[in-house]
Amino acid sequence: MKKIIALLLWFTCVMVACESGKEKSERRSDPSRYPNGGSELAWLMRDLTDSLEIMRASLLQGKTVNFDLPIDHLLSAVPTEEGKTDDPHYQEMAKEFQRYLKEQPIAITQEQKDYFDGLVNRCASCHQKLCPGPLQKINKLKLP
Numbered sequence: 001m002k003k004i005i006a007l008l009l010w011f012t013c014v015m016v017a018c019e020s021g022k023e024k025s026e027r028r029s030d031p032s033r034y035p036n037g038g039s040e041l042a043w044l045m046r047d048l049t050d051s052l053e054i055m056r057a058s059l060l061q062g063k064t065v066n067f068d069l070p071i072d073h074l075l076s077a078v079p080t081e082e083g084k085t086d087d088p089h090y091q092e093m094a095k096e097f098q099r100y101l102k103e104q105p106i107a108i109t110q111e112q113k114d115y116f117d118g119l120v121n122r123c124a125s126c127h128q129k130l131c132p133g134p135l136q137k138i139n140k141l142k143l144p
């Protein structure tokens with residue numbers, strides 16, 4: 001019984017720590033869509049998802065977009081599962097993602113659409129290997 005109480009207390013502390021961290025971090029994601037809090041990496045991923053949804057809508061309207069994504073902390077953000085981002089596959093794919101983002105095409109819509117698909121494929125390939133849960137959501141980002 002004591003163990004259970006200790007465990008409950010521990011969980012409460014962890015939850016509170018996450019909540020206060022959440023207040024501090026700046027983000028565009030709408031918190032009401034994600035009521036369960038989450039790690040620094042989870043919030044970064046949600047920001048990416050939101051940004052890609054906005055880009056996708058613009059590209060579908062034939063507009064050109066700016067592919068700047070908040071990925072400076074992709075390698076260092078704290079994940080939910082300790083050690084997840086230390087995985088060599090993670091490190092490799094995160095670096096390749098950052099490299100790809102530097103190659104963005106500027107003006108032509110069709111080129112931008114192809115580039116966008118490349119972006120979504122890179123989200124998906126890391127997820128296939130390391131974190132398949134959000135794949136369905138990611139695949140929905142693909143252009144028709």
Ligand code: HEC
Pocket residue numbers: 034038039040041042043045046048049052078079080081084090091093094095097119120122123124126127130131134137138
């Ligand atoms: C280098 C690997 C990698 C790449 C690239 C990557 N992700 Fe992730 N993603 C992860 C990991 C690991 C998690 C688990 C984060 C956690 O729980 O702390 C995650 C979590 C998520 C989540 C769930 C967040 C939540 O609510 O808990 C979504 C959605 C997501 N990623 C979308 C994307 C999108 C969209 C892209 C492309 C722009 C992308 N990811 C690129 C590794 C990656």
